[in-house]
Amino acid sequence: MVMRQKIYSISAAFLLLFLTVFSSFPAFAAGGLEFYTDYPGISVKAGDSQTISMYVSNTSGSGLDADLSIVSIPDGWEGYFSGSGSQISRVHVENGAESTVTFNLEIPEDAAEGDYTVQLQATSDTELTDVTDLVLSIQEVQYGQGSFEAEYPEQEGASGTAFSFSTTLVNNSAADQSYSLSAQAPAGWQVSFQPSGESTQVASIEVAAASSEGLTVSVTPPENVEAGDYTIPISATSASDTLETELTVTITGTYALELSTPSGLLSFDAHANRESDVTLSITNNSNVDLQNITLTSSAPTDWTVTFDESSIEVLEAGATQEITAHVTPGDSAMTGDYVTTITASCSETSDTAEFRVSVKTDTIWGIVAIVIILALVAGVGAVFKKYGRR
Structure with missing residues (x-):
């Protein structure tokens, strides 16, 4: 029994020594x-x-x-x-x-x-x-319907603005696809497609299987487009797939009013204290209707300017209306050129035209003056003739 305990003690000592020695070495994989x-x-x-x-x-x-x-x-x-x-x-x-x-x-x-x-x-x-x-x-690739989407499908701006839409065309099929590109825009609108990062316009584009391509869609409305919302459907069509999306453009109001005459001539003749008529043309060059347009004038002292209509209740976009102005120079107006200003205005816009008015002297007064002078000369002559012999 004692011998067995000694053997256990010696074994434990050797085990402890083994662990102590080898624990001092670094551990390697x-x-x-x-x-x-x-x-x-x-x-x-x-x-x-x-x-x-x-x-x-x-x-x-x-x-x-x-x-x-x-x-x-x-x-x-x-x-x-x-x-x-x-x-x-x-x-x-x-x-x-x-x-x-x-x-x-x-x-x-x-x-x-x-x-x-x-x-x-x-x-x-x-x-x-x-x-x-x-x-x-x-794993088996899950193929399905492709897509054609715009990052920002709704934009707004004034007429004449060129709109640019960033779109992505996704081919989710197992084969490469060639897509024809088209747009259904209102009359007068221009739509073009360019691959992202390029300036070349394209009518079709190749998209590899299970991949996508970026497209920039440029939309330009006509100059005279009316304010409002416009929807432009665009599509990409391949032999096996038709992908569609819609772009929306909101045209905001632009305001422009033009005051002139039908002939464009801004001058006329007049006589002192006599009314002269001038036909005015007021054109709405806005893309929205204009309301409550009023006519005002600025003329030399003692002159009068009136209109057969001093206001226009509604003038539609692109429309022209004619109004007659009646200009009367003052009694004391001398022969010469004068400036009369007429303005058409509404709450959104206005336009002014300056008219050169040439005041003329009436011919009859010249004739009367000549007759008087001749009469005086004749009278003097008669006096000399009658009394000169004496």
Whole structure:
């Protein structure tokens, strides 16, 4: 019994000594060489090209060279190692360090759905080896209806503004598609399509399978467009798909009023204290109707200006209305040129026209003056004739 206890005591002492000695050494990974990746299981698609970062860690106690190899790979798949832009088969790793290499994998287009394993190996010149398994899961791609969408489908601005819509055309089919592009715009509107980042206008565009392309849609309304909301349907049509979306443009009001005469002539003749008529033309160049347009004037002292209509209740966009102005120079107006100003205005806009008025002297007064002068001359002559002989 005593002997057995001694044996137990000696065994315990040796075990404690063993643990104490070996616990003073640093802990290394098994074999001193480790070959791994951060993501050993990933989802991929048939036809993919994958680049996977792999790490070779050395804790062997000295630097080493490690051979890199593919232990197993599915039929039809291709892979190789690369580093610094070149294909490699070996990597050097200093003790206590880690080197990064890239494993390049090409998956065939006809790869079926399922899980696949690629086994990779790193073997040092000191016969240290580590193997890692990459598990790649191919899932069936879910194809469906494509889409044609605008980032901001509603915009607003004044007439004459060029609108630009950023759109994305998505091909969700399993095959490349060629899409014809079209728009149904109101008469006089211009619509064009440009690939994103380009200035070239296109009528069609190629979109690869399960991918998308950006398009810029430029919309320009005519100069005389009326204020309001306008909807412009656009579409992309391929042999198997028709994708549609709508763009909305809101044209805000622009206001412009023009005052002139039907002939455009802004001058006329007049006589003192006599009324002269001038036909005015008032044109609404706005894209909205104008209301309560009033006519006012500014003329020389003692002149009068009246209108057969001093206001217009409503003048539709693009319409012209004629009104007669009656201008009467004052009694004392001398022969010469004068300026009379007429203004058409409403709450939104106005326009002013300056008229040059040439005041003329009546011819009859000149004739009367000549007759008087001749009469005086004749009278004087008669007096001299009668009394001159005496």
